[in-house]
Amino acid sequence: MKREELIQLYSKALLIRLFEEKVDWLFSRGRLWGTTHLCIGQEAVAVGVISCIRRADYVVSTHRGHGHLIAKGADIKLLFAELLGRREGYCMGKGGTQHLCVKDVNFLGTNGITGGGIPIATGAALSIKLRDEDRIAVCFFGDGASNQGAFHESLNMASVWGLPILYVCENNMYGMSTRFSMVSKYEDVAKRACAYGIESTIVDGMDIEKVYSTTEKILSKVRNGSPFLLEAKTYRFCGHSKSDPRLYRTRDEEDEWKRKDPIAQIEKKLLEILPEKELHAIRESLRNTIEESYRYAEEECKELDKDEALRGAYAYTNAYVSQGDIQCPR
Amino acid sequence: MRTQTLTYRRAIYNALDRLLSEDENIIIMGEDITEYGGAFGVTSDLYRKYPKRIISTPISEGGFTGIAVGAAMTGFRVIVEIMFMDFITLATDQIVNHAANIHYMYGGQLTCPVVIRTPAGGYRGYGVSHSQTLEACFMSVPGLKIVAPASVSDAYGLLLSSVYDNNPVLFIEHKLLYNMEVEFDFDTEPVPLGRARIVREGRDVTLVSHSYGVHLGSTALEELLSEGIDVELIDLRTLKPLDIDTVVESVRKTGRLVYLEEGNVFGGVGGEVVSQVVERCLPYIDGRILRVGKADVPIPASISGEREVLPDIERVKEAVKSSLSWS
Ligand SMILES: Cc1ncc(C[n+]2csc(CCOP(=O)(O)OP(=O)(O)O)c2C)c(N)n1
Numbered sequence: 001m002k003r004e005e006l007i008q009l010y011s012k013a014l015l016i017r018l019f020e021e022k023v024d025w026l027f028s029r030g031r032l033w034g035t036t037h038l039c040i041g042q043e044a045v046a047v048g049v050i051s052c053i054r055r056a057d058y059v060v061s062t063h064r065g066h067g068h069l070i071a072k073g074a075d076i077k078l079l080f081a082e083l084l085g086r087r088e089g090y091c092m093g094k095g096g097t098q099h100l101c102v103k104d105v106n107f108l109g110t111n112g113i114t115g116g117g118i119p120i121a122t123g124a125a126l127s128i129k130l131r132d133e134d135r136i137a138v139c140f141f142g143d144g145a146s147n148q149g150a151f152h153e154s155l156n157m158a159s160v161w162g163l164p165i166l167y168v169c170e171n172n173m174y175g176m177s178t179r180f181s182m183v184s185k186y187e188d189v190a191k192r193a194c195a196y197g198i199e200s201t202i203v204d205g206m207d208i209e210k211v212y213s214t215t216e217k218i219l220s221k222v223r224n225g226s227p228f229l230l231e232a233k234t235y236r237f238c239g240h241s242k243s244d245p246r247l248y249r250t251r252d253e254e255d256e257w258k259r260k261d262p263i264a265q266i267e268k269k270l271l272e273i274l275p276e277k278e279l280h281a282i283r284e285s286l287r288n289t290i291e292e293s294y295r296y297a298e299e300e301c302k303e304l305d306k307d308e309a310l311r312g313a314y315a316y317t318n319a320y321v322s323q324g325d326i327q328c329p330r
Numbered sequence: 331m332r333t334q335t336l337t338y339r340r341a342i343y344n345a346l347d348r349l350l351s352e353d354e355n356i357i358i359m360g361e362d363i364t365e366y367g368g369a370f371g372v373t374s375d376l377y378r379k380y381p382k383r384i385i386s387t388p389i390s391e392g393g394f395t396g397i398a399v400g401a402a403m404t405g406f407r408v409i410v411e412i413m414f415m416d417f418i419t420l421a422t423d424q425i426v427n428h429a430a431n432i433h434y435m436y437g438g439q440l441t442c443p444v445v446i447r448t449p450a451g452g453y454r455g456y457g458v459s460h461s462q463t464l465e466a467c468f469m470s471v472p473g474l475k476i477v478a479p480a481s482v483s484d485a486y487g488l489l490l491s492s493v494y495d496n497n498p499v500l501f502i503e504h505k506l507l508y509n510m511e512v513e514f515d516f517d518t519e520p521v522p523l524g525r526a527r528i529v530r531e532g533r534d535v536t537l538v539s540h541s542y543g544v545h546l547g548s549t550a551l552e553e554l555l556s557e558g559i560d561v562e563l564i565d566l567r568t569l570k571p572l573d574i575d576t577v578v579e580s581v582r583k584t585g586r587l588v589y590l591e592e593g594n595v596f597g598g599v600g601g602e603v604v605s606q607v608v609e610r611c612l613p614y615i616d617g618r619i620l621r622v623g624k625a626d627v628p629i630p631a632s633i634s635g636e637r638e639v640l641p642d643i644e645r646v647k648e649a650v651k652s653s654l655s656w657s
Binding site: 089091094102123315 | 400
């Protein structure tokens with residue numbers, strides 16, 4: 001991989017890591033309200049996959065979706081504003097961490113319902129196919145979500161209809177506390193694809209370069225209308241959500257996975273071709289971005305006010321004009 | 331005026347045909363809606379005229395309703411047919427947690443124009459899982475509109491408005507109405523959502539209903555008239571948004587209110603309507619306020635059992651008479 005490309009992947013992954021660490025810190029200080037699901041440890045999947053696709057391609061995400069959104073090109077300022085419940089946030093502070101959508105970059109939402117985004121992504125792919133558009137849909141979900149009916153129904157329809165969609169399973173081995181091997185006879189989610197006539201492959205989800213190059217190879221198939229299931233074996237370094245003592249797994253297991261830290265891996269590679277000083281400069285600049293973005297959201301953005309909280313349950317619809325024609329607002 | 335006799339079924343077909351011809355961003359999804367023509371024959375031969383846009387799905391209500399949501403978020407107007415209203419339970423996650431919330435939770439960035447068409451209702455001996463009227467379950471879901479046409483022209487006119495609405499709409503058809511035939515004016519315009527219709531004006535009692543209940547009410551009304559009781563019958567047409575003003579105005583005139591619905595009385599639509607009327611016109615009330623509807627048990631398959639559980643004309647008449655006094 002070229003130097004510049006490597007630096008780009010590294011910067012994206014590190015930006016996600018720093019963002020998540022800041023969010024974690026804010027929660028621990030009681031400065032954020034609600035809950036959050038951090039993707040620390042899983043950055044390689046978001047960055048590896050999304051760096052391969054275009055702005056026009058749709059992405060549908062999960063409850064653990066900050067990384068996907070940052071990789072798709074969200075503005076960290078507006079992301080912080082959303083998490084802080086501010087009006088300037090992407091969703092005016094109404095959505096929060098599990099209901100984040102950024103239309104501009106075709107990011108169709110993080111999702112609070114495990115598996116809920118899978119049919120939605122499939123529907124976006126149906127749109128693409130019906131309009132014969134030059135883009136694809138990418139659908140992230142966890143190992144836990146692959147036990148929802150929505151997963152099976154969606155893959156079946158995507159296959160039968162030949163939809164341009166890439167399903168990406170982030171298999172971090174646990175759905176909350178439930179080890180995947182306790183709720184599935186097969187430990188590989190990828191195996192399920194063959195039941196629906198969909199091709200699949202498994203990739204090391206801790207290695208950004210591998211995720212990137214594997215995705216690149218798959219994409220031409222997807223762009224030609226063959227759905228594909230990519231399973232990335234990964235690990236979340238922190239708890240499931242805000243408060244999780246992680247009694248269901250051992251510290252040994254965690255240490256073993258932490259040795260495969262995707263960011264440490266790519267840093268090591270970069271150090272062979274880049275002076276430490278430059279790496280340091282990248283880190284500092286990303287840290288500044290995070291701090292400055294947080295400061296903006298905290299100090300310059302307004303709380304979601306009472307009027308706005310009560311507004312917007314329904315979208316505006318033009319009344320039809322009386323000659324019998326309906327004004328179809330779009 | 332171009333008129334012709336037309337059934338409720340055919341009126342819906344005509345509306346779908348008109349919609350599909352007007353806007354190529356409209357698609358229909360559902361089970362057995364191509365060669366079979368839909369379980370109740372509504373989509374009929376539309377698949378021949380619009381082969382790409384009538385999408386016959388596997389038996390995956392949750393999945394294809396979610397797919398409809400995704401297609402709607404990316405620019406289509408999607409009409410979903412759920413074969414029997416009872417099966418809507420399988421699609422509820424996508425309706426309640428996704429479709430209904432999209433505009434609000436994403437701060438207005440996206441809309442979700444999905445219309446879920448589904449036939450409700452009993453009186454056909456189909457038993458618990460093919461007879462229910464479940465609209466009340468969706469009344470407390472913000473972001474969702476609920477439409478339940480009782481007449482042929484409303485079936486046509488409300489469907490046009492529902493599909494061009496930018497919000498998810500639950501569009502409830504009634505199995506017993508599909509064959510109802512009337513003189514239909516082809517220049518019928520879209521009927522705006524959220525406006526009730528006064529079916530007949532009257533002095534003594536306000537009887538409010540929706541869907542098939544309007545027809546039960548209307549028969550009861552004729553019989554009551556011969557007994558000297560003058561009933562005002564209101565068809566809500568749209569349950570959400572609810573045109574409570576029309577009901578309130580009527581109750582201020584008659585002083586009496588009966589709500590009639592085919593669904594459960596307990597937790598039903600009538601509870602909401604009655605509460606709002608009481609909040610707004612208690613001083614005008616001059617008699618017992620009553621609700622008529624389904625008993626709080628599942629719907630048995632047996633004819634006699636079904637008659638016992640679902641509302642009938644006698645019970646409507648009784649309720650109207652009781653509402654004339656406080657005793
Ligand atoms: C329908 C539904 N059931 C349960 C939950 C609670 N819940 C939130 S995340 C989660 C685990 C999901 O596991 P997985 O899909 O593997 O994703 P991961 O958290 O590992 O990223 C659960 C059970 C939910 N949000 N939605």
